[in-house]
Amino acid sequence: MSFKHKHLLGIAPLSAEEIMLILETADSFKEVSGREIKKVPALRGKTVVNLFFEPSTRTRTSFELAAKRLSADVINFSPSNSSVVKGETLLDTARNIEAMQADLIVLRHPAAGAAETLARGVKSSVINAGDGWHEHPTQALLDLYTLREKKRDFKGLRVAIVGDVAHSRVARSNILALTKVGADVRVVGPRTMMPYGVERLGVHLYDKLDEGLRGVDVIMMLRLQLERQGRALFPTIREYSRLYGLTAERLKLAEPGALVMHPGPINRGVEIAPDVADSFSSVILDQVTNGVAVRMGILYLLSGVNA
Amino acid sequence: MTILIKGGKVIDPGRVNGPADVLIENGKIAAVGPKLKAPANAKIIDATNKVVTPGFIDLHVHFREPGFEYKETIQSGTAAAVAGGFTSVCCMPNTSPVNDNQSITEFILEKARAAGNANVFPVGAITKGSEGKELAEIGDLQRAGCIAISDDGLPVMNSLVMRRAMEYAIAFDVPVVDHCEDLHLSEGGCMNEGLVSTQLGLPGMPAAAEDVMVARNLALAELTGARLHLAHLSTAGSVRMVRDAKTRGIKVTAEACPHHFMLTEEAVCGYNTHSKMNPPLRTGADVQAIKDGLRDGTIDVIATDHAPHATQEKQQEFAAAPNGIVGLETAWPLTLTLVEEGVLTLEAAVAKLTTEPARAFSLKKGTLAPGADADVAITDLQEGWEVDPARFRSKSRNTPFAGWKVKGRVTTTIVGGRVVYETA
Numbered sequence: 001m002s003f004k005h006k007h008l009l010g011i012a013p014l015s016a017e018e019i020m021l022i023l024e025t026a027d028s029f030k031e032v033s034g035r036e037i038k039k040v041p042a043l044r045g046k047t048v049v050n051l052f053f054e055p056s057t058r059t060r061t062s063f064e065l066a067a068k069r070l071s072a073d074v075i076n077f078s079p080s081n082s083s084v085v086k087g088e089t090l091l092d093t094a095r096n097i098e099a100m101q102a103d104l105i106v107l108r109h110p111a112a113g114a115a116e117t118l119a120r121g122v123k124s125s126v127i128n129a130g131d132g133w134h135e136h137p138t139q140a141l142l143d144l145y146t147l148r149e150k151k152r153d154f155k156g157l158r159v160a161i162v163g164d165v166a167h168s169r170v171a172r173s174n175i176l177a178l179t180k181v182g183a184d185v186r187v188v189g190p191r192t193m194m195p196y197g198v199e200r201l202g203v204h205l206y207d208k209l210d211e212g213l214r215g216v217d218v219i220m221m222l223r224l225q226l227e228r229q230g231r232a233l234f235p236t237i238r239e240y241s242r243l244y245g246l247t248a249e250r251l252k253l254a255e256p257g258a259l260v261m262h263p264g265p266i267n268r269g270v271e272i273a274p275d276v277a278d279s280f281s282s283v284i285l286d287q288v289t290n291g292v293a294v295r296m297g298i299l300y301l302l303s304g305v306n307a
Numbered sequence: 308m309t310i311l312i313k314g315g316k317v318i319d320p321g322r323v324n325g326p327a328d329v330l331i332e333n334g335k336i337a338a339v340g341p342k343l344k345a346p347a348n349a350k351i352i353d354a355t356n357k358v359v360t361p362g363f364i365d366l367h368v369h370f371r372e373p374g375f376e377y378k379e380t381i382q383s384g385t386a387a388a389v390a391g392g393f394t395s396v397c398c399m400p401n402t403s404p405v406n407d408n409q410s411i412t413e414f415i416l417e418k419a420r421a422a423g424n425a426n427v428f429p430v431g432a433i434t435k436g437s438e439g440k441e442l443a444e445i446g447d448l449q450r451a452g453c454i455a456i457s458d459d460g461l462p463v464m465n466s467l468v469m470r471r472a473m474e475y476a477i478a479f480d481v482p483v484v485d486h487c488e489d490l491h492l493s494e495g496g497c498m499n500e501g502l503v504s505t506q507l508g509l510p511g512m513p514a515a516a517e518d519v520m521v522a523r524n525l526a527l528a529e530l531t532g533a534r535l536h537l538a539h540l541s542t543a544g545s546v547r548m549v550r551d552a553k554t555r556g557i558k559v560t561a562e563a564c565p566h567h568f569m570l571t572e573e574a575v576c577g578y579n580t581h582s583k584m585n586p587p588l589r590t591g592a593d594v595q596a597i598k599d600g601l602r603d604g605t606i607d608v609i610a611t612d613h614a615p616h617a618t619q620e621k622q623q624e625f626a627a628a629p630n631g632i633v634g635l636e637t638a639w640p641l642t643l644t645l646v647e648e649g650v651l652t653l654e655a656a657v658a659k660l661t662t663e664p665a666r667a668f669s670l671k672k673g674t675l676a677p678g679a680d681a682d683v684a685i686t687d688l689q690e691g692w693e694v695d696p697a698r699f700r701s702k703s704r705n706t707p708f709a710g711w712k713v714k715g716r717v718t719t720t721i722v723g724g725r726v727v728y729e730t731a
Contacts, residue, residue: 012506090624111624112508113578132626134508172508195505196513 003301007119007126010135011176019181023145026290026297032069033292043072043303049102050076051093052129053109058264058288059129059138063106066295072303075102090114091121098122104302107131125302133167139263140173142294144181146287147218150259154181158255160212161185161203162244163222163271164193164233170263171222175201188212189244192233209244213253220261221246224271237270247273251281259283308724311345315354315685319361319675320658329359331681334724339675350726352719354685360657361673362394362425362682362720364664365635366484366562367459367538367610370396370427372418373411374403379615379702381415384635385424387613387701389728391635392660392684392717395426395672396613399459400437407432407443412451424727426682428454428670430484433472437461442472449479454668457484459538460585464490466523473533482534482560482668487520487545488512488586497626499587503572509625514593517586518544525552528559536667537561539612541586543596550605560667561600562608565634565641566707568597574707580621580628581707584614598650601659608667609659611638615703633701637694639686640713647714681724690716 003021005013014022032040048067050060060076067074079093090109097105104125107115112132119126130136144154151157159178165171165187178185185203187194199205206212213219224240234240246260260272260282268274277284310331317327317339328343329336345351370384379387381398388396398415400406406415412429419427431448435441437458445456456476462485463469469485476483493512498504500511521537525548528535540546540561549561566584571591574582582588600606614631621628642660645651651659665673672682694711696704720728 091622109624111626113625116578117624132508133510169508196500196511197502197505200502201505 006302007115008137008298008302009115009119009126009128011137011140011173011180012135014180016180019141019144019177022141022294022297022301023148025301026145026294029296029300030290030293032296033289038069039071040069041071042300043067043070046072046103046303047101048072048074048104048106048299049097050074050106051097051108052076052078054130056108056130059108062288062291063129063295066292066299069292070296070299072299090118094118094122098124104299127298127302130169132169133172134169135173136169137173138291138295138298139170140177141298142287142291143174143220143261144177145290145294146261146283147259149286149290150283151217154178154183157183157218158216159183159185159218159220160188160216161220161222162188162209162212162246163224165189165198165222166193166195167225168222174220175203179203186212186216190234209250210253213250216254216258218259218261219246219254221271223263223265224267226267226270241270245271245273246276248275248279251276261287264288309346309349310352310721310724310726311343311349312352312354312359312683312685315357315359317359317675318654318657320654320662322674322676324654329675329683331683331721331724334681336675336677336679336681338677352685356687356689357718358653358686358688360684360686361661361675362684362722363392363639363660364395364670364673365393365611365613365638366397366536366608366664366668368396368398368613368635369401369615369631370398371615372402373414377702378617381418381427382422383700383702384613384615385419385422385427387633387635387699388425389720389722390700390717391637392639392686392720393425393635394682394684394720394722395428395670397428397430397454397668399430399457400432401460405432405437406430407435407437409444409447409451412448412453416452425722426672428452428668430455430457430459432456433458433463433483434468439463439465439468442468442475445475445481446479449481453481454670455482455484455536457486457538459484459486462486462488462490462520466527469524470527470531473527473531473535477531477533480534480669482536484536484538485520485524486538487517487524489516489519492516492519497583498575499572499589501572501590503575507575507578512587514542514544514589517542518548521545521548525549525557525559529557532558535559539564539567539586539610540597540600540606541567541589541593543593546596546600546605550600550603553605560607561605562610563597563601563606564610564612565638566632568594568601568645569641570707578625579707580623580625581632581705583625583628583630584612584632585630598645601645602650607659607663609638609642610664611635615701616705618704621705632706633699633703636699636701637706637708637713639717640715641708643688643715681721683721684717685719686715687718688715690714692716
């Protein structure tokens, strides 16, 4: 099958088959990153613009590396946050970039829906690299890629997503992706961190971490946004850590060989104990490596060179 | 000027519902009855196959002048009003500066006179600067021409201030109008909190943010005996509480906007900023409750919350775009869909736009009784048309109804015996 989407705005518009196609495409590019000369000419002459309205090191670097390994020209553009507050700049900025004949725009933006708004306003392909609390599709795809490497089959795979689901685009994209490919998804956290009607997304809701971890194959820990303390979502980091922090002891409640994932950056000792983060159960660094391959696959599929 | 409207069906809620002619002399309704004879100098308007109603009254518009003339002026706003059949509009005080004193009220009335379209009734602020702290000079505002008080858009969060406003307003017999929203509960929200906000990753405003303030306001109205008018109800909970309050004799009236009975939160999908308003579009169950409330009279009035915004403002990311839509030029055909659906009779629909708003704000308007001001709307109920924002008289184009095929078009609008709008 071929990939029919012009943009990657989220996981929501993708079918399970399309998700698998992206993962398979990434396979062929993962091999490239292992070579002595880590470069293929697939996107030669194409221009990729990383348009980041929010600070990001890992995602931006990962996209930059992915584009460069495909031989694309890459520009990083990070408008200051103060201009974002005034609004309006998104479309104006995008039109300027378009005038430079960008083929692909990778957008990170604090407002949900920004990628969709941008896609409506420009002719380039748009890749959503995170929009507000909405979606972060490439993160979910690289998580699935990593799971597929380690666990093979998604069907019936029991996955617990732990933490602030309400304010997490990573959680939203992963819930959508995992349920589409047939995994059995749980969300674990206090109700203050669960979005309205989360169970209607096809997941099971657990208030207590111990119950939520029992028998799972995969644990995805979400980063606790420390600045949310004092916003009545949780009383103290201390109590949050006691109730929802992943420790070696708690990890034993999961299936033997369960994987521990985290989208990074980690708050060591808050949502995840240092020894767990560094243990062999942890695939956190595999996630980073696979991120480049998955993003290469996505850039390749959207660049239209296979059309 | 003398006008004879001939051959139409007159609907003057509670008074006339059938074929009749309407004679207008010296700006007043002179007679309503069958086969009236045209005086020698009369302009004849043929209303065959049309309905003739009192001109509509909108209790809730934002005309943006002074301060935001790029969105709307009193001139353009009243032009939009009469194109939609509205002959009287009540403009909310959230201008810049806020209409919290006599000078602003006089300025608005002067602009309205110069525009010469619809009658404009200013709503004064409850508190100085609508800051929710100190009472505005409500007596002065009323003397200058304000017919109600409200801090619309900025609810009075302090319940003691609201209590004092209600008590103080009793001396002037002006209704206290509240936009019911607990600003703590709704903080940061930009759409209804529900499944759609979860899917879109947008911060939500729960229905409870409206409900708790409706409950508070009803309790304070009961305590003080003041006249309370609740703006743009959007939740099933609000409707239920107002229904209960009315059976217990609390002096409360309520309004609903066409978008809250036409659209649900689903309209936000795709981050459509033309579906962003406050109160936000709610669920199907809420829409049904609003319709039930309109049917059984819990909701007295249909108002537009006409809220013009410039195109570039609505082109921003969803969270950054301002709330609100224009409504004056689409309200009547949208209201007529309720007649089509059997929610309201045609006469009840007309009443929600004429006699009921007049009663809620004690306006001597909204009737074709002999001697009344000759404010009249004539509608071709059968004429279908497509909503094309480019043709709006309003300065702004922000409507979620663009491209909708609707039925029922105002063909003539008369204000004070003058034809102020006519289709070609």
